[in-house]
Amino acid sequence: MLDVALLILGCAFATYLWRGLGMLVSRKVSMDSKFFVWAGCVAYALIAGLTARIVLLPTGTLAATPMWGRLIACAIALFVYFVLRRNLLVGLAAGFAALIALAAIR
Amino acid sequence: MQPTSTSRYPDARAAFWAAARESIGVPSLVLAAGYLGFGALANGSAFPLWAALLSTATIFALPGQLAMLEMSIAGSVPVVVVITVSLTAARFLPMTVALLPILRSSGRPSWHLYAAVHLLAMTGWAASMRRCPELPVPQRLPWFVGFALTNWVACMVATATGYLLAESLPPLVRQGLVFIGPLYFLLILTGETRTRHGFVALACGAVAGPLIHLAAPQWSVILGGLIGGTLAFSLVEARKRA
Numbered sequence: 001m002l003d004v005a006l007l008i009l010g011c012a013f014a015t016y017l018w019r020g021l022g023m024l025v026s027r028k029v030s031m032d033s034k035f036f037v038w039a040g041c042v043a044y045a046l047i048a049g050l051t052a053r054i055v056l057l058p059t060g061t062l063a064a065t066p067m068w069g070r071l072i073a074c075a076i077a078l079f080v081y082f083v084l085r086r087n088l089l090v091g092l093a094a095g096f097a098a099l100i101a102l103a104a105i106r
Numbered sequence: 107m108q109p110t111s112t113s114r115y116p117d118a119r120a121a122f123w124a125a126a127r128e129s130i131g132v133p134s135l136v137l138a139a140g141y142l143g144f145g146a147l148a149n150g151s152a153f154p155l156w157a158a159l160l161s162t163a164t165i166f167a168l169p170g171q172l173a174m175l176e177m178s179i180a181g182s183v184p185v186v187v188v189i190t191v192s193l194t195a196a197r198f199l200p201m202t203v204a205l206l207p208i209l210r211s212s213g214r215p216s217w218h219l220y221a222a223v224h225l226l227a228m229t230g231w232a233a234s235m236r237r238c239p240e241l242p243v244p245q246r247l248p249w250f251v252g253f254a255l256t257n258w259v260a261c262m263v264a265t266a267t268g269y270l271l272a273e274s275l276p277p278l279v280r281q282g283l284v285f286i287g288p289l290y291f292l293l294i295l296t297g298e299t300r301t302r303h304g305f306v307a308l309a310c311g312a313v314a315g316p317l318i319h320l321a322a323p324q325w326s327v328i329l330g331g332l333i334g335g336t337l338a339f340s341l342v343e344a345r346k347r348a
Contacts, residue, residue, distance in 0.1 A: 012161070046335065
């Protein structure tokens with residue numbers, strides 16, 4: 001109980017750190033600096049890696065859905081999203097519905 | 107959908123409420139969809155409802171919250187979880203640096219800004235970058251807070267809803283809800299990435315993450331980011347020089 005609360009608050013502090021740091025450096029540091037470019041790359045790769053991992057090698061609830069179902073649902077969501085000029089809400093709804101439908105067929 | 111450039115409000119209070127109204131539609135709904143999935147996912151883990159709500163209230167960054175949840179399920183060491191979550195939040199630094207010069211006004215105590223940046227998320231950031239420069243300086247921070255605070259409230263409600271619904275929903279719908287989180291990032295990342303560094307990093311990360319997971323599940327999130335990101339950075343820099 002306490003350990004869960006401490007973990008969350010630790011993560012909250014670690015997240016706020018970047019927002020607060022942005023406040024401090026907003027007058028001084030050049031955003032073209034190589035360090036920030038690298039940090040941006042790490043952040044993008046990290047989120048992309050986590051996303052790909054959840055889709056390809058899920059744990060928990062999603063593990064019960066078929067792999068092809070998850071992949072097709074992703075493709076449908078991407079298709080709808082881009083065809084409707086990056087409509088995030090409809091894209092999400094399409095992927096959500098597609099996964100449910102495909103998992104039900106199996 | 108957007109009010110045309112009648113972006114002059116009589117006072118700061120009016121700016122706050124106008125932004126709140128603008129946020130209630132699609133922007134909050136999209137964010138809330140991701141948190142609905144987070145709530146449902148948290149229900150299947152060792153996290154009680156209060157913990158899911160506490161994380162949305164205090165972290166308020168979905169990639170970090172998902173990473174925290176996934177890593178806790180995988181049994182990672184807490185220190186590693188905190189470091190990884192911190193890395194997923196690194197994007198806030200450039201976002202804050204870009205937005206703050208617009209929001210800052212002389213005569214306002216700086217703790218107002220320090221409190222306000224906690225509400226910074228992708229949606230509110232993008233909207234404020236577009237709308238705030240059109241406003242008189244004293245109305246900009248109220249506009250941002252009105253927009254972002256509405257997002258925050260919507261995410262709290264969605265977290266609780268996802269968590270509570272998950273138990274009563276059929277497994278199929280529950281799986282669909284949990285799937286919204288990764289879908290959200292798939293769409294946002296492919297649709298909103300603008301730089302070459304960003305695209306290459308996405309590709310490298312998407313390959314590195316699952317591969318490393320096969321070898322070392324507890325470390326896959328952080329190593330996938332560091333290795334994939336550094337590889338992408340080196341590739342793009344090397345091509346620039348060539």
